[in-house]
Amino acid sequence: MDNEAIYSYYTAVADASPAPVLIYNFPGAVAGIDMDSDFLIKLAQHPNIVGTKFTCGNTGKLTRVALATSAATAKSTDATYFAFGGFADFTAQTAASGGSGIIAGGANVFPKLCVKIWDLWAEGQYDKAIELQKILSKGDWELTKTAIPGTKSAIESYYGYGGYPRRPLKRLSAEQAKAVKDAITDAFEVEKSL
DSSP states (O other): HHHHHHHHHHHHHHHOOSSSSEEEGGGGGGGTTTOOHHHHHHHHSSTTEEEEEEEEEEHHHHHHHHHHTTOOOSOOOOSOOEESSSSSSGGHHHTTTTTOEEEOOGGTTTTHHHHHHOOOOOOHHHHOOOOOOOHHHHHHHHHHHHHHHHHHHHHHHSSSSOOOOTTOOOOOOHHHHHHHHTTTTHHHHHHHOO
8 A cells, every 4th residue: 555546545535525525544443554744735635625633643743734724723713624633632732733623532421621621722721721631631541542342331431321332342341341430530520520
């Protein structure tokens, strides 16, 4: 697999799609393929490619793409390109990097906390945003380590729904579920207070 093949694929999809296309840069899900900023900026020139989700976690790359595409930000929402962070544990960093927001699994568990951090950054309350980001990052890391089963377990523990993951994913043991709940307590306490 090389950049030419990936470029050809994405532009063919964007040409044929009736809906705008969002590029998902997630090396962990695609055999380690990690599109660099130059390549993503080239893809962004296609009129039907409207954004990138950076689940690679590289905020430097997000910054370069956001700058080159004049992406929407916390203060400027009228742009036509979007640069999204892919994990809740870099919500403030995404805002600081000129990103457009986050699309993150952790936001299913801590939606108000994610929005609060984003809003604080947009309001210029950087110190408060960073303090909350530290709490969110600790909780989001536990969800990242335990993936979908951990996220569903957290939602079940705190909200009373969510259930278990579908097969072939395994359910967490009672001990694992308790460990997830304990590890995200601080973040969830903030979530409840909002």
